[in-house]
Amino acid sequence: MTEIPDKIxxxxxxxxxxxxxxxxxxVADPVSNRVxxxxxxxxxxxxxxxxxxxxxxxxxxxxGLAARARARILxxxxxxxxxxxxxxxxxETFDTGLPITQAKGQAARAAENFxxxxxVIVAQHEEAFSQPGQLGYVLRRPAGVAGLITPWNTPFMLxxxxxxxxxxxGCTIVLKPAEWTPLSASLLPEIMTEAxxxxxxxxxxHGIGEQAGAALVAHPRVPRISFTGETATGQxxxxxxxxxxKGLSMELGGKSPCVIFADADLDAAVDSALFGVMSLNGERxxxxxxxxxxxSVYDALxxxxxxxADRVRVGDPSDPSTEIGALVxxxxxxxxxxxxxxxxREGARLVAGGRRPSGLPAGNYLAATVFADVTPSMRIFxxxxxxxxxxxxxxxxxxxxxxxxxxxxxxxxxxxxxxxxNRAHRVAAQVESGMTWVNSHNVRDLRxxxxxxxxxxxxxxxxxxxxxxxxxxxxxxIALGETHVPRFGVS
Numbered sequence: 042m043t044e045i046p047d048k049i050x051x052x053x054x055x056x057x058x059x060x061x062x063x064x065x066x067x068v069a070d071p072v073s074n075r076v077x078x079x080x081x082x083x084x085x086x087x088x089x090x091x092x093x094x095x096x097x098x099x100x101x102x103x104x105g106l107a108a109r110a111r112a113r114i115l116x117x118x119x120x121x122x123x124x125x126x127x128x129x130x131x132x133e134t135f136d137t138g139l140p141i142t143q144a145k146g147q148a149a150r151a152a153e154n155f156x157x158x159x160x161v162i163v164a165q166h167e168e169a170f171s172q173p174g175q176l177g178y179v180l181r182r183p184a185g186v187a188g189l190i191t192p193w194n195t196p197f198m199l200x201x202x203x204x205x206x207x208x209x210x211g212c213t214i215v216l217k218p219a220e221w222t223p224l225s226a227s228l229l230p231e232i233m234t235e236a237x238x239x240x241x242x243x244x245x246x247h248g249i250g251e252q253a254g255a256a257l258v259a260h261p262r263v264p265r266i267s268f269t270g271e272t273a274t275g276q277x278x279x280x281x282x283x284x285x286x287k288g289l290s291m292e293l294g295g296k297s298p299c300v301i302f303a304d305a306d307l308d309a310a311v312d313s314a315l316f317g318v319m320s321l322n323g324e325r326x327x328x329x330x331x332x333x334x335x336x337s338v339y340d341a342l343x344x345x346x347x348x349x350a351d352r353v354r355v356g357d358p359s360d361p362s363t364e365i366g367a368l369v370x371x372x373x374x375x376x377x378x379x380x381x382x383x384x385x386r387e388g389a390r391l392v393a394g395g396r397r398p399s400g401l402p403a404g405n406y407l408a409a410t411v412f413a414d415v416t417p418s419m420r421i422f423x424x425x426x427x428x429x430x431x432x433x434x435x436x437x438x439x440x441x442x443x444x445x446x447x448x449x450x451x452x453x454x455x456x457x458x459x460x461x462x463n464r465a466h467r468v469a470a471q472v473e474s475g476m477t478w479v480n481s482h483n484v485r486d487l488r489x490x491x492x493x494x495x496x497x498x499x500x501x502x503x504x505x506x507x508x509x510x511x512x513x514x515x516x517x518x519i520a521l522g523e524t525h526v527p528r529f530g531v532s
Contacts, residue, residue: 045135049080049223051087051247052230054094055240061086066249068223071138071367071374072358072404080223083248085256088215091244092260095186095213098241104183104211108162115159115209117236122152122201125232129225133197134358136224138367138405141359143321151201157487158209161508174522180515183211184288187265187511188257190250190278191226193219193369194324194427200226203267204243206507213242215263217254221370223247250274261285265511268292269326271425272451272496279499290500290510292326292492294425295453298446299329300468302439303337305458306480311345313482314431317456319353319409322365323429324373327454327476327483331415331422332433333445339435343392343413346433350393350409353429356401365429367405374405377428381410384421389432390414417448425451439464447473453493454483475501 049068050057064082069075081087103111122129129151130144139147170177189203196219207214218226226245233243246253258266258281265288268278272293282289299317301310317329334342358366368374381395394410407429415422415432422432436442446455446468455474459465465479475493478484485491490501500510 045077045132045224046227047078049078049227049247051081051083051091052243052245053087053091054244055234057230060084060248061090066220068136068221069370070135071369074371074404078224080220080247083217083246083253083256085252087246087248088253088256088260091215091246092186092257092262094241095215095244096262098239099183099185099213101239101241103213103239103242106211108165111209111211112159112163114237115155115162115205118208118232118238119152119155119159121232121235122148122155125228126152129197129228131359132228133195133225134366136222137193137196137369138358139195139321140363140366142361142363144358147195147198151198154198154201154205154487158205158507161206161504162209165508174520174524176519176521178517178519180517181512182515184265184511184513185212186263187212187214187267188260188263189214189216190254190257190266190268190270191216191218192269193222194326195321196222197225197228199269200229202502203269204229206502207265207267207511208238208242210508210511212265212511214244215257216243216245217250217257218245218247220247220249221373255281258282258287259284264288266290267502267510275498288510290492290502291498292453292502293496293498294451295326295328295493295497296331296423296425296449296451297327297329297454297456297474298331298333298472299456300333300442300446300458300472301335301338301342302442302457302459302461302464303335304460306460307338307342307345309480310458311342311349313456313458315346315349315353315409317482318431319350319365319429322368324369324427328427329454329456330426330431331445331449332431333436333442334433335442336435336437339433343411343433346411346431347392347413350411353409355398355406355408365407365409368407368428369405371405373427374407377407377426377430380421380424380426380428380430381407384412384415384419384430384432387419387421388414389419389421394429417445423449439468443468443471447471450496451493452495453497454478456482
């Protein structure tokens with residue numbers, strides 16, 4: 042196991058620093074639930090210093106750096122991530138409880154995020170508009186200081202997903218990592234410095250969301266806030282950001298449907314449905330946590346899901362054979378378990394899991410859990426559980442399937458399984474989700490828009506959508522000859 046530090050500090054203006062107040066908070070690992078480190082607890086004073094450093098760097102050469110020069114730095118960041126891939130994955134597994142094989146994939150994806158946006162910024166071009174007598178052209182400028190608030194599930198990859206386009210766009214950064222999983226972010230200062238990112242361009246303030254996160258959102262010199270997390274927190278951020286009319290990009294909660302029609306390839310559908318909700322310990326925003334199955338295949342599907350769930354390997358996250366590790370934190374574990382108990386009280390039929398696996402007396406472990414006969418009125422159908430728990434509900438018609446798919450406040454992702462191309466297009470057009478996959482699990486093209494509708498978010502990330510968020514576009518109109526202007530006030 043890689044060495045784990047017992048102290049985690051802020052990174053401001055190119056230096057590791059403690060909190061102004063000297064305050065810290067405990068960080069525990071999810072396997073033993075023992076405190077392994079104390080992290081600097083940031084507040085408004087620390088955020089103020091980080092924003093000051095970022096604003097000073099925003100007045101320096103970084104925003105005006107040629108795209109190719111900035112892309113070289115992003116590629117060096119990717120090199121640094123790849124060189125530390127094993128270490129990043131081990132740290133992430135230790136801190137989050139994610140299975141090591143999945144953590145390795147997330148580390149590789151983090152490097153690819155930087156390489157991808159290095160390519161995007163080099164290929165960036167602006168529009169020009171020509172009409173008789175006039176030419177218009179677009180100027181694009183970095184928005185300034187970007188505040189990035191990231192979640193505790195797959196933290197390193199999701200930090201890279203925001204950092205890469207923000208840096209590519211020429212913004213300077215204040216990153217506030219999730220307080221439950223700050224460890225992998227502590228590797229970023231070394232990576233950024235080694236890659237040649239100037240002091241002050243990249244800053245980290247650790248801390249509790251209600252203090253450090255709230256101060257970052259409220260700071261008047263941070264015109265962009267990108268947040269990934271729960272919907273309730275997103276609503277608080279939106280209210281606070283209104284005072285300064287900040288630009289917001291927020292990917293929030295999900296309760297995504299996986300709709301399986303009788304004509305689907307059931308083997309592939311079962312594989313995808315289980316992977317989609319059980320991978321990453323079920324702690325994924327795009328999890329297909331509501332399986333809607335056509336009545337004629339419902340019973341057979343429930344049986345297959347239960348049998349497969351019973352064989353999902355739950356155990357030590359550092360073991361390569363583990364498929365579900367430990368949930369991230371005791372508080373979250375208790376919350377997930379409360380939903381398991383709630384499902385039973387509501388009358389859902391527990392067909393798999395719902396308990397701590399045998400042989401694992403300690404740690405935040407839950408067996409892969411499947412509830413059948415779940416109805417739309419049940420809270421486990423409506424509310425995001427964010428764990429290895431799936432609800433299965435029958436439907437009798439395409440219209441009912443669409444109605445059930447849309448019967449929650451969320452609209453992040455949807456998964457459709459059918460062999461009918463006509464049905465796939467019809468249903469995809471009617472399901473209220475920002476992203477829909479047909480006969481596929483969550484496979485993403487980095488160029489495509491990522492985000493949700495309804496209570497699942499605001500704005501889009503990915504490709505040009507990310508660049509648009511971190512920049513300001515301005516139009517310049519040039520007269521190419523004499524311009525006729527009506528002459529007011531002339532008799």
